[in-house]
Amino acid sequence: MTLPLGQALDALLWLTAISVLIQCTEALRLQAGGPSLAPWPWSIQRDDLAGSTRTVRLLFDWLYRPAVHRTQLVLHALAAVSLPVWGPTVAAALFLLASQILISVRFRGAFNGGSDFMTLVVLMGIAVGALATPWVGASLAWQAGLWVISIQALSSYFLSGTVKLRYAGWRNGLALPTLLDGGIYGPLPADSMLRSRPVAVASSWAFIVWEAAFPLAMIDPRITTIWCAIGAVFHFLVWWFFGLNRFFWAWLATFPALIGCATMIRG
Amino acid sequence: MNDPLLLILVYSACLALTLFFRGRALQGRWLFLLRSFLPNWRFYHRVGALPIMVVRSCGPDGHWSDWHGGMPRARRALSQLIHNPANNRRLLDQSLIEHLYADLRDLSDPESLTGMVSYRLACELARSRALSDLPSAVQVQFEIRLIPPYGEASADTTILTSPVLATSACKTPHP
Numbered sequence: 001m002t003l004p005l006g007q008a009l010d011a012l013l014w015l016t017a018i019s020v021l022i023q024c025t026e027a028l029r030l031q032a033g034g035p036s037l038a039p040w041p042w043s044i045q046r047d048d049l050a051g052s053t054r055t056v057r058l059l060f061d062w063l064y065r066p067a068v069h070r071t072q073l074v075l076h077a078l079a080a081v082s083l084p085v086w087g088p089t090v091a092a093a094l095f096l097l098a099s100q101i102l103i104s105v106r107f108r109g110a111f112n113g114g115s116d117f118m119t120l121v122v123l124m125g126i127a128v129g130a131l132a133t134p135w136v137g138a139s140l141a142w143q144a145g146l147w148v149i150s151i152q153a154l155s156s157y158f159l160s161g162t163v164k165l166r167y168a169g170w171r172n173g174l175a176l177p178t179l180l181d182g183g184i185y186g187p188l189p190a191d192s193m194l195r196s197r198p199v200a201v202a203s204s205w206a207f208i209v210w211e212a213a214f215p216l217a218m219i220d221p222r223i224t225t226i227w228c229a230i231g232a233v234f235h236f237l238v239w240w241f242f243g244l245n246r247f248f249w250a251w252l253a254t255f256p257a258l259i260g261c262a263t264m265i266r267g
Numbered sequence: 268m269n270d271p272l273l274l275i276l277v278y279s280a281c282l283a284l285t286l287f288f289r290g291r292a293l294q295g296r297w298l299f300l301l302r303s304f305l306p307n308w309r310f311y312h313r314v315g316a317l318p319i320m321v322v323r324s325c326g327p328d329g330h331w332s333d334w335h336g337g338m339p340r341a342r343r344a345l346s347q348l349i350h351n352p353a354n355n356r357r358l359l360d361q362s363l364i365e366h367l368y369a370d371l372r373d374l375s376d377p378e379s380l381t382g383m384v385s386y387r388l389a390c391e392l393a394r395s396r397a398l399s400d401l402p403s404a405v406q407v408q409f410e411i412r413l414i415p416p417y418g419e420a421s422a423d424t425t426i427l428t429s430p431v432l433a434t435s436a437c438k439t440p441h442p
Binding site: 037044114152154239 | 271272275276278279282283285286296299300301302303304306307308309310311312313314317338339340341342343347348349350351352353354355356357358359362363366382384387388391395396398399414416417
């Protein structure tokens with residue numbers, strides 16, 4: 001499968017909109033929830049900014065008042081939907097980037113770890129494309145935007161895979177069932193196949209090789225597509241065991257950029 | 268082999284080197300809050316000691332419950348692939364406990380513990396958990412215990428025991 005620039009951009013914008021909408025809907029639900037769901041009290045968390053100027057602290061106090069933060073989340077969702085519907089304007093792209101940073105700061109840097117990081121990467125790529133278009137033309141600008149996303153997505157898979165090679169627990173299969181036992185939907189059933197050492201070793205090595213070989217998959221867009229399809233299954237499994245639904249959508253949004261860039265390489 | 272692919276492979280080789288040669292860790296309050304810009308992309312790469320929070324609560328009759336709590340657990344539903352706020356909130360709270368554990372390891376002055384944001388947020392979390400288990404709870408206490416690699420948490424692995432806290436502070440509106 002090849003993905004020309006225009007189609008890659010369309011797919012990127014739709015998947016980003018879906019991913020951001022899911023995040024906003026969850027954040028709004030938390031805002032409306034009781035004490036066990038509501039965000040941590042800003043009255044305590046504001047001390048993270050103790051070293052900042054009074055103006056900065058007052059600004060953040062205002063931004064994180066529940067009504068203001070709720071409004072920001074609604075605008076964030078609307079801006080995300082505007083990307084595929086009305087096109088990626090500079091205003092929408094920059095607002096989404098700034099707003100995503102504010103959402104992360106409200107949760108001490110990240111609400112959901114890696115999914116926040118990858119969402120920011122995708123929004124940075126879109127901002128690069130939208131900002132550079134008037135200067136270098138849409139084609140070059142969006143190629144740059146897609147590459148920003150692809151480089152980080154490739155880094156995420158490659159590093160996540162190769163770093164596991166350093167740990168004996170991953171190489172000998174002990175780590176996988178232990179980590180899965182700790183998942184939010186865990187522990188694994190006593191008779192789970194993944195408790196069998198040969199299955200755990202084979203599964204561990206399969207994912208390590210798949211992740212570490214991702215840069216090589218860019219050699220041909222058809223191989224990239226297969227790697228992304230495995231990626232979709234992988235992220236689904238991450239949700240299945242760990243409940244990380246946002247990871248699924250955040251990484252899915254990078255796949256059009258990866259396949260689009262592989263298509264560019266192929267020429 | 269064409270040039271972009273060669274560049275990707277050279278870049279990957281440089282990334283691989285960072286796994287062996289790591290510089291000084293950058294620290295700073297704003298760096299912590301803006302760490303989304305500096306992802307290290309290392310997920311579940313090793314099985315290390317994992318901190319968990321256990322709480323016990325005291326009702327109006329003065330009776331203390333047993334310690335309870337641990338890893339966040341939930342029942343899976345396919346709809347949670349699209350909308351999963353409660354479980355994501357549980358995972359966020361677990362992240363808070365991990366940040367508190369990291370702060371405890373870096374703590375040079377034990378007196379400064381009660382002023383730390385992560386500790387104060389953990390107190391709020393303990394109050395919230397106690398009240399959700401026992402709405403009439405008047406006091407709560409929490410412990411941070413470590414699950415050793417490939418092991419289980421126990422009272423012997425406690426690294427922090429909080430003082431007895433009043434639950435009433437939890438009712439303070441925010442912000």
